[in-house]
Amino acid sequence: MRSLSDVEWLAGISTLGTAEGNCRRLGHAHAALFLDRGPTLIVTFETSGAIGLRRPHGQPLGFDLAQERGWSHLCLVARGDTWFRDRAVYAYFDQLVDEAFFEEFDRVVFYGANMAGYAAAAYSATAPGATVILAAPQATLDPRIASWDPRFTEYRRLSFTDRYGYAPDMTEGAGDVYVIFDPEQNLDAMHAALFARAHVTLLPCRNLGRDIGRALEEMRIIRSILSAIGTGKFDATLFRTIYRARRNYIPYLQNLLARLDRDGRPLLAALLCRSVAERLNVPAFAMRLARLRQDLEAQGRKLPRRRR
Secondary structure, three states, rough: OOOOHHHHHHHHHHHHHHHHEEEEEEEOEEEEEEEEHHHHHHEEEEEEHHHHHHHOOOOOHHHHHHHHHHHHHEEEEOOOOOOOOHHHHHHHHHHHHOOOHHOOOOOOEEEEHHHHHHHHHHHHHHHHOOOEEEEEOOOOOHHHHHHHOOHHHHHHOOOOOOOOOOOOOOOOOOOOOEEEEEEHHHHHHHHHHHHHOOEEEEOOOOOOOOOOOHHHHHHHHHHHHHHHHHOOOHOOOOHHHHHHHHHHHHHHHHHHHHHHHHHOOOHHHHOOOOOOOOHHHHHHHHHHHHHHHHHHHOOOOOOOOOOO
């Protein structure tokens, strides 16, 4: 199924907004979709490209969850890599504050990943007490603070020093803040460290890779995470339970195998391949297991018996 164009997508969410809330253009690069359903509000930040690529029906991440739970949903969408640094977006959130919009809800949750994670943290300042969940967010692209990050140099022309600027500071009025990141991704880990505060829980997910947001979606656990936060049941312990889904997530298992290879741990690599080949029937892991067995046998080593 092909991805929807920006025009098609905007027409689609405009229809949703007309039926259950409203859809509003914010300048030429952003839009806001609000679906009014219930006293819990999920606020997500996304790009039109990600919505079209990962969800070909053109629905924002929180739409199905909000529909299923009877929750309200506010989705801010960017056309491209804007980091949501736009005066039209500032004005929109200023208006929400002036109207005491967030005070109408019993519970407010902000979520975003990567660039959108930056925005979720930055604009959470408009909803004091909100719970914030971030996946590999950037703290800022201001070169005075993050000159060590070479990934986004072309976007340093954006201003990160005016309103809603430095994302970690913008979370000071939030309730609980959770930052999911892969500590093996050094740049992501450095940004995550900038968020460290007394009310912030860092949730390291080793070997998950560079695109944490996409991984959470592909593992089909982001809805469980948002659902738990929306009902006030989420904490680090529950996250670790939900995150056990990584045992069946092939990209994670591939990253873990690569790590074991780099560390020179053939026995553990063989045990991993055996587990994956038996549980998930993945031919590539079965073939790798056969080669590892040969290498271990040549060294006079054998795999331990399976636990019953």
